[in-house]
Amino acid sequence: MFVTNGTVFMPSMLTFIGIPGLETVQCWIGIPFCAMYVMALIGNSLLVIIIKSEPSLHEPMYIFLAMLGATAITLSTSIVPTMLGIFWLHLPEIYFDACLFQMWLIHTFQGIESGVLLAMALDRYVAICYPLRHATIFTRQLVTHIGVGVTLPPAVLVIPCLLLIKCRLKLYRTRLISHTYCEHMALVKLATEDVYVNKFYGLLGAFIVGGLDFILITLSYIQIFVTVFHLPQKEARLKAFNTCVPHISVFFQFYLLAFFSFFTHRSGSYIPAYIHITLSNLYLLVPPFLNPFVYGVKTKHIRDKVVKVFFSKDQA
Numbered sequence: 001m002f003v004t005n006g007t008v009f010m011p012s013m014l015t016f017i018g019i020p021g022l023e024t025v026q027c028w029i030g031i032p033f034c035a036m037y038v039m040a041l042i043g044n045s046l047l048v049i050i051i052k053s054e055p056s057l058h059e060p061m062y063i064f065l066a067m068l069g070a071t072a073i074t075l076s077t078s079i080v081p082t083m084l085g086i087f088w089l090h091l092p093e094i095y096f097d098a099c100l101f102q103m104w105l106i107h108t109f110q111g112i113e114s115g116v117l118l119a120m121a122l123d124r125y126v127a128i129c130y131p132l133r134h135a136t137i138f139t140r141q142l143v144t145h146i147g148v149g150v151t152l153p154p155a156v157l158v159i160p161c162l163l164l165i166k167c168r169l170k171l172y173r174t175r176l177i178s179h180t181y182c183e184h185m186a187l188v189k190l191a192t193e194d195v196y197v198n199k200f201y202g203l204l205g206a207f208i209v210g211g212l213d214f215i216l217i218t219l220s221y222i223q224i225f226v227t228v229f230h231l232p233q234k235e236a237r238l239k240a241f242n243t244c245v246p247h248i249s250v251f252f253q254f255y256l257l258a259f260f261s262f263f264t265h266r267s268g269s270y271i272p273a274y275i276h277i278t279l280s281n282l283y284l285l286v287p288p289f290l291n292p293f294v295y296g297v298k299t300k301h302i303r304d305k306v307v308k309v310f311f312s313k314d315q316a
Contacts, residue, residue, distance in 0.1 A: 011175040014099050014187075016082070016092040019281075020178050021274040030087035033281065036289040037080040043292025044069035050305050057305070060138040061127075064120045065295055065302075067147060068250075071113045072288030078105040079181040079284055086180055099182040100162045106284070107161070107184060110258070111154025111209040113287070117254060118213045119146050120247050121220040128240050129227045157205045164198050179277055214255055221248065246294045253290060257283035 018026050051057045051066040082102065085091040094102070127134045161184055169191040179186040188198045224244060231237045260279060295302060 010096070010170055011172055012096055013093050014096055014175050014177055014182075016086050016094065016180055017176055017178045018086045018092065018180055019274050019277045021272070022278075026087040029278075030084050033080065033087075033285060034084055036285050037076055040072060040076050040285070040288035040292070044072045044288060047292050047295065047302070048073075050302065054305055057302070060123050060143050061120065062302070063143055063147075064116055064123060067150075068113065068116045068120070068291060071109050071116060072291055075106065075109040075113065076285055076288045078102060078109065079281070083180045083281065094182070099177075099187065100165065103182040103184055103187065104155075104158050104162055106181065107158045107205075108154045110284075111157070112151055113254065114210045114213040114258075115150025115154065117247070117251055118217050118220075119150055121217040121251070124244055124247055125220040125224055127243070128224050154209050157209060160201060161198070161205065164201060168197065169193055169195065178273060180281055183280070210255075210258060217251060221251075249294055250287065250291060254287050257286065 017023070019029065022029065047069040048066045051062045051069075079102075082094065123138060126137050130137070165187060169188070171192045172190045173192050174190055177186055177190065184202050185199070188195050188202070191198075221244070224240075228237050228240045231240065257279065260283070
């Protein structure tokens with residue numbers, strides 16, 4: 001690392017500040033964050049294991065749910081160890097290249113999570129709007145293609161972000177990151193050079209991955225609601241709507257926090273840093289924490305399998 005006129009030339013190490021303004025209480029903030037992480041690991045692992053081991057759950061909706069659970073595990077694991085290292089062990093430093101790798105993990109699996117939510121919405125759209133054709137449309141081959149389709153694009157689209165940082169940005173005003181993990185804009189803002197290309201590509205990638213998913217999910221649920229409200233029987237309407245409740249709740253909690261985190265990076269001067277950073281952490285921790293509860297409580301087949309796993313052995 002070289003220092004010239006107060007600027008740092010390509011730092012080999014970066015240092016996380018954590019949550020600016022709350023440094024003295026970060027050790028206490030880590031307790032609920034750690035608890036949410038442990039519960040997310042247990043709940044999502046249980047979902048994945050049950051869906052994988054139970055043949056009756058090898059249907060598109062549950063396969064996508066297992067993908068969502070695996071994504072949640074990876075996404076939360078990519079940030080919580082670093083965060084707790086800052087809060088509890090006073091280990092705020094990270095290698096520059098390791099920071100880029102963490103950034104790739106976080107933004108890739110954010111995109112995968114968004115894509116899985118879209119796949120689940122399309123599955124519900126076909127199941128409700130074209131129930132007689134659902135089995136012929138959502139074949140095992142199509143589900144496999146969807147799985148590849150929601151995984152590869154985010155993984156590939158994030159790579160230019162890393163290359164633009166590594167190849168274009170050489171001078172940094174500081175090596176201190178006002179965050180608890182490596183986020184694209186948090187790192188780009190450290191540079192003293194023109195970052196217009198980096199910001200533009202970040203916006204473009206976010207729209208391609210998250211923005212299009214949001215639009216398609218919204219259109220899918222609008223069509224679903226139109227179809228449900230035209231069903232002749234009240235019981236049928238309630239049953240169809242109840243199958244969508246878990247997806248809708250997860251959809252709102254994911255995208256509301258995502259949009260807040262995204263836009264506060266571009267108008268963050270109006271929002272205190274500690275609020276922005278805290279909510280950015282919650283954005284990556286709350287959905288993985290809540291997903292098992294939302295789907296476990298609302299999805300009867302999964303609820304029954306959980307009861308069978310934990311109580312049939314006791315009764316035996």
